[in-house]
Amino acid sequence: MAITSTTNGTPPPVLGTSAEATVRSFLELLASEDLDGALALLDEDVAYTNVGLPTVRGRHVVDRLFRPALGRAGFKVHFDNVVSDGRVVLTERVDALVLGPVHWQFWVYGRFEVVDGKITVWRDSFDYLDVNIGLLRGIVGVVVPGVRRRWPD
DSSP states (O other): OOOEEOTTSOOOOOOTTOHHHHHHHHHHHHHTTOHHHHHTTEEEEEEEEETTSOOEESHHHHHHHHGGGTTTOEEEEEEEEEEEETTEEEEEEEEEEEETTEEEEEEEEEEEEEETTEEEEEEEEOOHHHHHHHHHHHHHHHHSGGGSOOOOO
């Protein structure tokens, strides 16, 4: 079952202590602009990687990267598939960055490791061509709304 979040939606509570629930809640909290709640689910020494870019280490560094965007940029997430095997959670999803009237949507594959209810590894991969096409469609979609990618149902 796919879960869709909007920046004005209410994130689901963390149910139990499963790694999957932790990851879902983390991304939903980011989508609801509850950065403090999301950061609380990251291990102090988390390793965050967008494949192809340098790895960021530490919850405080993730905070410094994301906090300036609060109130300026929105984030949405749609889960296509989420599977877990103990502490490892894999997500196939569509993310959107919302910058004013620009809705930038792209496919993301995420791999998370969760230990004692905290995310210790967060690694996202995506196709840079898809990211660039999503940005272009988002920009052109401001003038021609039909060009925007439809948000998944």
